[in-house]
């Protein structure tokens with residue numbers, strides 16, 4: 251698999267790390283306007299770092315675009331004449347709809363739109379994907395790529411904004427929950443390092459329980475809530491203070507904002 255990551259910034263580099271850790275590429279191009287900060291990636295023998303997007307496109311089959319939305323149109327314009335039937339175009343760009351990509355490069359290209367999250371760098375991304383009509387023929391390939399770096403779900407393009415909130419922004423939401431748990435643990439007497447260790451591994455365990463058992467969260471809650479015990483006491487107090495409500499409201503606000511940005 252010859253991969254180019256066009257725009258090796260925060261997300262692009264996270265994807266690059268995920269692919270490199272899973273030995274998922276025979277050759278990889280990483281592009282950036284100023285390549286100084288990513289030069290070290292050339293220590294991996296099969297990686298070429300360059301600011302020349304055209305060179306990267308010519309020498310790769312899978313093109314993963316991870317630039318800021320404002321740069322995407324120009325880069326597509328600059329590279330569209332080099333696109334051939336070997337290329338699969340994968341966009342990670344928030345709010346940039348497939349019909350807009352087709353307007354620039356044509357609908358006769360394999361176009362995949364993806365929404366990974368930054369946990370892709372450790373192989374644990376929840377990635378949502380969709381494609382244009384032709385891209386359906388390559389969606390299994392795209393799924394295979396992202397499945398090496400986590401879990402993938404194919405969704406209709408209309409749900410991409412909602413998926414951005416739940417999965418991409420979701421990393422930030424879960425981080426805040428882990429931090430709050432850490433603060434609670436410190437108040438109960440653990441030092442900061444231990445507190446974070448307890449919080450993050452418990453979070454990991456909770457998610458793994460659901461993923462591996464397929465059970466509903468409330469079933470797992472029932473298993474730990476002793477009648478008149480401390481768990482239900484804490485849980486009910488959290489709900490009195492609006493835990494579920496504030497999470498849902500935050501998610502809806504985030505969705506309203508992303509919908510507004512897209513209209514702008």
Ligand SMILES: NC(=O)C1=CN([C@@H]2O[C@H](COP(=O)(O)OP(=O)(O)OC[C@H]3O[C@@H](n4cnc5c(N)ncnc54)[C@H](O)[C@@H]3O)[C@@H](O)[C@H]2O)C=CC1
Nearest residue numbers: 257259260261282283316317318319343344366367368418
């Ligand atoms: N799914 C997720 O978790 C997230 C998705 N995103 C989306 O991913 C995209 C990238 O976001 P970040 O990585 O945070 O941005 P970033 O600004 O860190 O990275 C973009 C990179 O593109 C490079 N670049 C700019 N013009 C270029 C050009 N002409 N040729 C090659 N490279 C060029 C920049 O030098 C920069 O390194 C955005 O469209 C954003 O909406 C962003 C953050 C999280």
Ligand SMILES: O=C(O)[C@@H]1CCC=N1
Nearest residue numbers: 344414415418419508
């Ligand atoms: O916060 C944002 O707007 C972008 C989209 C998803 C992650 N970062």
